[in-house]
Amino acid sequence: MNLKGIIFDLDGVICSTDEYHYQAWKKMADDLGVYFDREINNRLRGVSRMESLNIILERYTGPALSQQALTDLATKKNELYRTLLGQMTPADLTHEVKTTLDTLRSLGLKLAIGSSSKNAPFILERIGLAGYFDAVADGNCIQHSKPDPEVFLKAAQFLDLAPAACLVVEDAVAGAQAGHAGGFAVACVGDAAQAGAGDYNLTGFAQLLDVVQTL
Numbered sequence: 001m002n003l004k005g006i007i008f009d010l011d012g013v014i015c016s017t018d019e020y021h022y023q024a025w026k027k028m029a030d031d032l033g034v035y036f037d038r039e040i041n042n043r044l045r046g047v048s049r050m051e052s053l054n055i056i057l058e059r060y061t062g063p064a065l066s067q068q069a070l071t072d073l074a075t076k077k078n079e080l081y082r083t084l085l086g087q088m089t090p091a092d093l094t095h096e097v098k099t100t101l102d103t104l105r106s107l108g109l110k111l112a113i114g115s116s117s118k119n120a121p122f123i124l125e126r127i128g129l130a131g132y133f134d135a136v137a138d139g140n141c142i143q144h145s146k147p148d149p150e151v152f153l154k155a156a157q158f159l160d161l162a163p164a165a166c167l168v169v170e171d172a173v174a175g176a177q178a179g180h181a182g183g184f185a186v187a188c189v190g191d192a193a194q195a196g197a198g199d200y201n202l203t204g205f206a207q208l209l210d211v212v213q214t215l
Contacts (some may be wrong), residue, residue: 113135
């Protein structure tokens with residue numbers, strides 16, 4: 001493999017916004033009288049907002065909800081989530097992640113974000129990485145969320161690279177599946193690494209530097 005670019009998921013890889021997602025979805029579920037816990041929350045990782053809402057509503061027993069009502073619920077959740085994201089600062093970007101990114105860039109690799117979140121640009125701004133990546137593919141430019149590979153294929157296209165020349169870095173099993181479906185090699189951290197979902201399953205972000213040396 002002649003590695004030329006790396007495409008990173010954002011949430012759970014570059015920074016962690018999982019707790020903010022959980023708090024926002026929990027508030028919405030409580031308002032609907034729907035049981036929601038962290039195990040259910042884990043099923044939402046890497047999927048779109050509307051798909052996440054559908055998963056939460058699997059336990060909903062109230063009156064039928066119109067499409068407009070569903071849209072309003074998703075919007076309400078996002079507004080609360082963005083309010084919580086406003087608490088983020090560059091301190092939410094760890095030294096390990098930042099120094100690893102800088103080293104990867106110094107090796108001449110192109111770096112991109114491939115995230116299903118429509119809030120990716122806002123998050124990058126909050127943690128001090130606005131304009132840092134060579135390309136950002138997010139929920140604003142795709143029709144299908146992970147495990148569909150669209151967001152990673154878009155990111156590779158933006159980098160002007162073939163999937164075979166890129167490594168995807170993910171923390172969610174659905175994201176790892178998306179990478180493989182798109183023809184990418186996949187390195188996993190976090191839950192996806194523990195599940196053995198990647199071609200390379202890392203114990204820490206900085207271990208990417210060891211992987212790159214082999215590609």
